[in-house]
Amino acid sequence: MTKEETGTNGHAAAEEEQKADVVEKTAPQEEGQKEGVAEKTEPKEKTQQQPADVAEKIVYQIEYYFGDYNLPRDKFLQQEIKNDEGWIPLDTMLKFKRLASLSTDKAVIVSALKNSQNTFMEVDESGEKIRRAPTHPLPEQSEEELREKALKRTVYCKGFPKDGSTTLDKLLEFFKQYGPYETIHMRHFYNKEEKRQGFKGSILVVFKTEEKAKEFMEMPQVTYEGSNHLLRKWHADYIEEKKQEIEERRARKEARKKKLEEKHSEEKEALENIEEMDLPRGTFLHFSGLPEGGESTREDVKVALGEDQDKCAWVDYSKGMTEGYLRLKDEDSNKAILEKLNGKIKVNGVEVVLRVVEGQEEDEQLKKMQEARFKARINNSGNKKRKAGGRGGQHFKKRRT
Structure with missing residues (x-):
């Protein structure tokens, strides 16, 4: 549990499942850079939080863990809820790092859940366990179906400061104004030289409904902290663009490789089958x-x-x-x-x-x-082709027309 969940903090197994779901599998693995969710632990805010604010964050965090988006992907929680009719000990929940960063006092967590309006979570009589209410069952859908539905309400946003000032808590607060959302994923890359993760300046926002995601996309402009105008794309479109870029790079690489192989093959064949030149002997x-x-x-x-x-x-x-x-x-x-x-x-x-x-x-x-004469002939032939196809050749054609 050394890494922070995107938009939440939880068990390592939950994080891996979440990563597997949102990672852009089409993106290149070049020069120490990986596309996808690679979260880091954000430093705690030093400012004093109001109790109501803490309670709200606690409820949000727990509802995320047990929500329609995360729970079907969280193998750890899925296994745990089978043990005791869905009840999870608070001692277990406090192993989730982000929840523990909000409060380690079980009484505070229980109070936040009991005082919350319309939550689908419930607390047992002892105040030691919590679970998703049986009256609020998970949708009966496959993981693939859930992934496809989530993709339709996921927006890619780019333009956030990369200087370390962008934190998950700031993003969670900022996106409240655009309607309810399920999670926010900060996108990171690994800096091999500095041996640390760096923020890419882009995130994925998973809204609770397609309607809210559409409203956000249709806004004429979205500005972060007054000056950063955000680039917004549907995540599905972003994935397709990345696929296209990768395919184009692969095609160019294959074309260069094929051309080089053909050249080497021609030279090798010509050298192997070259007819004896009428070269003078005794020289x-x-x-x-x-x-x-x-x-x-x-x-x-x-x-x-x-x-x-x-x-x-x-x-x-x-x-x-x-x-x-x-x-x-x-x-x-x-x-x-x-x-x-x-x-x-x-x-x-x-x-x-x-x-x-x-x-x-x-x-x-x-x-x-x-062989030297043959190679010289090959090189001269190549130079003539390049000159004919270069600016000089084009200019000559234009002068003739």
Whole structure:
């Protein structure tokens, strides 16, 4: 019993059932945030309450526990009322935290119930037990039917201060002016960083009748504490909006995933089935001997070829590496170049050893070159499509029309 019921305070089992009923099951479980009712214990008001005010709150609280909205959902109370013809000891009721916060004096609770007009609760002769009067039985409806009916008189309101000044007691008092209601749910989220619950600034109000809920919705404007204009929606509409948002996010995510999978599949298939290009052989030279972590670049390696640098098509090397590959333009030219350079070149004053690449090593370099060309072609094709579909493409079309 460490959490406060929404609009009331009760046993933990009752809270869980209440949460299960009102939670927006369609809302995302993103980035430590959950939709639904996650209540926290509100601090007691320090101001002195009048006895009549306390009595009114006690009656309201107990009627909520045993009312048509909560009792069918409260597994704990449902089990308890089977034990003694519906009677519940006040000692048990005082375990409900919110009731206990109003008064722990059983005489005060009994007096409040006995002096209340038109309550459906009754007190036994000993003054130690209470129950819902047998003359006021629960509606014979399934939990699903009760949930559907409650949804039709539930309103979502947003626009309350999130600075901690909005308390459940304030909300209970504020909504009295709009007619009888069964409960108010303050909506919270869990802040993982601060490890505490935070108020979302929105609530659910369950009115006692659909008519009262409709009257509230038809009001031109509802203002809280003078300056906060409340956004109001039927809870059913709010749930549908959330469902739609989730479906749209899911559809976008699936579309991105599918597009990525198709791209990867096309690339993989193309790489697996790529035809051998008519690439010249005898064009690779391997070089080694550069200092590890050195500053030499591909251009430095190419310049080291001297008058033969224009015969070099590509240098496979990154700054800081100790070795790499030279690819020449002309077929079967690597041996002649190697002989001409006496098997070595000087790169930034460092003597580097050259050797001919052939056999399996040459096959691997040709395959690597083949894949690089294919990927470059894929990327260039993608860039052209993006340009055609971007602002430039649209602008070009407009100029032609």
